[in-house]
Amino acid sequence: MAKRPGEFELIAELFAPLAASYPGALDLKDDAALIETPAGQYLVATTDTLVSGVHFLPDDPPDSVARKLLRVNLSDLAAKGARPTVYLLALSMPESIDMTWLRAFAAGLAADQKEFGIALAGGDTTSTPGPLTLTVTALGEIGQGKEIRRSGARVGDSVFVSGTLGDAALALKALKGELGGLGEADRAALIARYRLPQPRLALGQALVGIATACCDVSDGLIADLGHICAASAVGAEVAAGHLPLSPAARAALGGNPDLIASIAAGGDDYELVFTAPPRRAAEVRARADDAGVAVTEIGRCVAERGVTLLDAERRPISLVAGGWRHF
């Protein structure tokens, strides 16, 4: 176990290199960061916390914890159509977090900074008698008036979702030993999706000017589509049979059809759910193709409020709760 040095040494060794590419970070040696936003752009800001034992498992690999921490925040920027620029990082660390852990964590941040073209602009480190608690505030840019809000969905709009749904919820079940009969490859595929979500940044930016509303799927498809509906004063019907599933989720569902509720209500997918007029469906698909991600039309906005999941005979499927809630 490599003992942890003091705060300043920690910042100098691990975090200052992550800020080196961003002059406004002032090498993390100042009280605050200086951020320049081009004229005509909004700065887009979001913050999300991950707590060990709540949002990730204590023995999850540190680099994947780092990348998930960044990605859940980037996913919020993706939902607005924004381009991420920098982030601030606050770590509250128990004594058990040593330099070996932190070096792997910083390596994960570095890998994702490279992947997403972002830099660390500032932060805070402190000790805690509790579990590791990590907060990122991610900042991005979008042309003023170009942002995709949750409130623009209209009755008749088609509902789309990117990628596949339910993998993270099923992974959590698998990790807890609640999902039997799954092959090793399928199990590994689900866990990889849970640990390393893909923020749909290219898709979000491609949807500017075409999506009428957008939200990332963090609380679960039904809950997050519900957020769009509430903000837009519409409802939505979703066809359970149209939900896009990974081969692993399809295998799990084959063994237990009731898992469809977990898939529709489970959180942590970090896909985008969005709405657009049906006449623009082909354009949506073309833009998604360009962004390198599949999108699936799963339903439609209706006048009657609420989100309804329908089976093949258009009968509502009951869901245990309104999604995935952390408390």
Place this chain on the structure above:
Amino acid sequence: MAKRPGEFELIAELFAPLAASYPGALDLKDDAALIETPAGQYLVATTDTLVSGVHFLPDDPPDSVARKLLRVNLSDLAAKGARPTVYLLALSMPESIDMTWLRAFAAGLAADQKEFGIALAGGDTTSTPGPLTLTVTALGEIGQGKEIRRSGARVGDSVFVSGTLGDAALALKALKGELGGLGEADRAALIARYRLPQPRLALGQALVGIATACCDVSDGLIADLGHICAASAVGAEVAAGHLPLSPAARAALGGNPDLIASIAAGGDDYELVFTAPPRRAAEVRARADDAGVAVTEIGRCVAERGVTLLDAERRPISLVAGGWRHF
């Protein structure tokens, strides 16, 4: 005990009202906030975490915890000369935090929003099996090139500090029962300063164009002046006899002269320590007067590196550590 409702109800009742005055907060119903920075201005960003039992005491009044949380962040903006605009708030709450506590906490935020002209722009709430952990990311504005950095101090510059030093460190000793022989009024005065620091925003803004370097005193005078010196490649000599003391700190010091080390090295004062050319001292005083805060000249920047605390005979006073470190 008023049971805590779900995340969305909590946000709607307690936090959305704190965001109502800021359109870019999108009523806290969206994935991210939209922040407009005027042309020619930097957005200034800082983040700080407070952990219950580490940075405040579990039985501290919730409204003072809220205000301290905001103020430690605003203090960082003050050190840059920036004007605060909005903040993001991430709360990780144990089950023991109930609605009574949270309502008082939100009232504290509301009071300080009014005092400092800021609004809540976004946030995150989550549960934790550990202690209450609160992270604020504060955002402000400053004209590009106007910001006061830590790196501008020059040999021969005078060193100034605002307000009084050591009150917070002495309060912590008093609260822990390590400070005997203090009258009740003095004790209460120290504790009030510990619980409710005064971010020196007006002073920071008044120092733009005159201070060559500035830092807020969060780690302790010696450590934070050390940050200025390190960033500016200078050293500093500070006269212990010139450190500005409150009547309560003066009373405590009268009973135990060794406390001067705690006063010089103790953290959490949230005053500003800054440098300026001696020929501008009168102007510094005039601007501080206008900002409604006293400033005291306590020393001078020298070529020899490091910060030295000198007694009346100019002999160095030994300090236990390089300031106040959280770990």
